[in-house]
Amino acid sequence: MIPFIDLNAQQKLIRDKIEKRINKVLDHGQYILGPEVKELEDKLSSFTNSKHVLCCSSGTDALLLSLLGLKIKPGEGVIVPAFTFASSAEVMPLLGAIPIFIDVKRDTFNIDPSKLYDSLQTAKNIGIKVKGIMSVGLFGQPAEMDLINEFAKNNDLWVLDDAAQSFGGKHKEKSVGNLSEVAATSFFPAKPLGCYGDGGAVFTNDREIYEIANSSHIHGMGKKRYEYDRIGMNARMSSLQAAILLEKLEIFPEELKKRQVVANNYDKYLNSLNLGIKVPKINDNFKSSWAQYTILLPENINRAKLQEYLKSKNIPTAVYYPIPLNEHKPYNKYPVSKSGLDVTYYLSKNVLSLPMHPYLKEDEIIYISDNINNFIKNY
Numbered sequence: 001m002i003p004f005i006d007l008n009a010q011q012k013l014i015r016d017k018i019e020k021r022i023n024k025v026l027d028h029g030q031y032i033l034g035p036e037v038k039e040l041e042d043k044l045s046s047f048t049n050s051k052h053v054l055c056c057s058s059g060t061d062a063l064l065l066s067l068l069g070l071k072i073k074p075g076e077g078v079i080v081p082a083f084t085f086a087s088s089a090e091v092m093p094l095l096g097a098i099p100i101f102i103d104v105k106r107d108t109f110n111i112d113p114s115k116l117y118d119s120l121q122t123a124k125n126i127g128i129k130v131k132g133i134m135s136v137g138l139f140g141q142p143a144e145m146d147l148i149n150e151f152a153k154n155n156d157l158w159v160l161d162d163a164a165q166s167f168g169g170k171h172k173e174k175s176v177g178n179l180s181e182v183a184a185t186s187f188f189p190a191k192p193l194g195c196y197g198d199g200g201a202v203f204t205n206d207r208e209i210y211e212i213a214n215s216s217h218i219h220g221m222g223k224k225r226y227e228y229d230r231i232g233m234n235a236r237m238s239s240l241q242a243a244i245l246l247e248k249l250e251i252f253p254e255e256l257k258k259r260q261v262v263a264n265n266y267d268k269y270l271n272s273l274n275l276g277i278k279v280p281k282i283n284d285n286f287k288s289s290w291a292q293y294t295i296l297l298p299e300n301i302n303r304a305k306l307q308e309y310l311k312s313k314n315i316p317t318a319v320y321y322p323i324p325l326n327e328h329k330p331y332n333k334y335p336v337s338k339s340g341l342d343v344t345y346y347l348s349k350n351v352l353s354l355p356m357h358p359y360l361k362e363d364e365i366i367y368i369s370d371n372i373n374n375f376i377k378n379y
């Protein structure tokens with residue numbers, strides 16, 4: 001089977017270095033909040049040019065800590081795409097806040113900025129005070145942050161960027177992590193920069209957001225230990241995960257270049273088939289981290305059958321995401337923007353993610369596109 005994500009190829013390259021780092025942690029024994037965590041925060045700060053970085057226990061916790069830093073209150077609303085992973089919307093109700101679902105664009109899979117006004121009005125009409133927008137850089141490309149930030153500024157809203165998938169991406173030479181008031185990423189193993197467990201980070205240039213998030217991630221700790229300023233949580237990153245990430249961060253820029261080459265090759269071979277498959281669009285001045293390579297199939301193709309066929313050829317695929325978030329039971333009571341979610345529904349039926357990792361070879365990409373061709377031609 002071609003690996004969907006090949007963590008072994010990466011590990012082979014840096015295993016010695018990772019082992020050395022792990023051994024250092026075993027030697028000093030500061031498993032929680034050890035020196036590796038601070039070193040990683042400093043390196044991530046240089047990498048993103050973000051003043052404050054807080055490493056934490058997962059991407060979901062990074063979103064929660066960001067919302068705490070933004071002082072979200074129960075009953076307040078946050079605009080969030082319906083076409084995303086559950087975490088993006090899950091964190092609002094956990095704090096008593098309300099997700100307002102907005103539609104995305106068909107070619108980039110990200111928030112459609114032209115629908116923000118409509119989402120805001122939808123919430124207003126039912127008496128919900130919207131406080132912010134959660135942009136999501138789905139599959140690796142940041143959302144259209146200039147337009148989203150401008151709308152937010154004009155309407156007195158903040159922007160929290162869910163960069164779980166887009167970490168490593170860029171907009172006009174500004175790095176993801178530094179495209180909004182606050183951003184949150186995930187270091188889940190399958191993410192472009194992943195550890196060997198759960199991990200995440202919050203990025204901000206705002207000292208107050210950072211301080212609240214920092215305190216909140218250690219039980220709301222105050223200036224001294226066992227002195228509390230607020231209700232918090234336990235969301236610390238383990239030193240072992242930080243140690244692993246430090247080595248992975250060293251090769252991350254090179255891996256991002258390799259992912260771009262893989263995406264270019266997919267574009268080339270899939271476009272040459274002339275089968276009506278839509279390859280992902282990257283906007284001018286944007287760079288994707290290529291967390292996923294997701295195509296849009298022609299509507300008449302039976303996606304499940306194509307997946308079955310590809311599986312029989314040892315090609316794994318995935319559907320991110322088969323059901324719009326607002327359709328799931330825990331989310332179906334939350335408001336949907338008046339203009340609807342047509343694109344979200346369309347995408348959930350027709351997207352297909354193909355194997356994507358920096359070490360995917362050109363001949364594997366040719367094999368994958370040849371097999372897609374075989375299936376569709378004989379369909």
Ligand SMILES: Cc1ncc(COP(=O)(O)O)c(C=O)c1O
Pocket residue numbers: 058059060061084085087088136162164165185186187188198199200
């Ligand atoms: C868009 C998005 N947001 C948030 C998360 C949550 O990250 P984690 O799994 O580290 O909690 C993920 C990852 O799974 C994600 O894809």
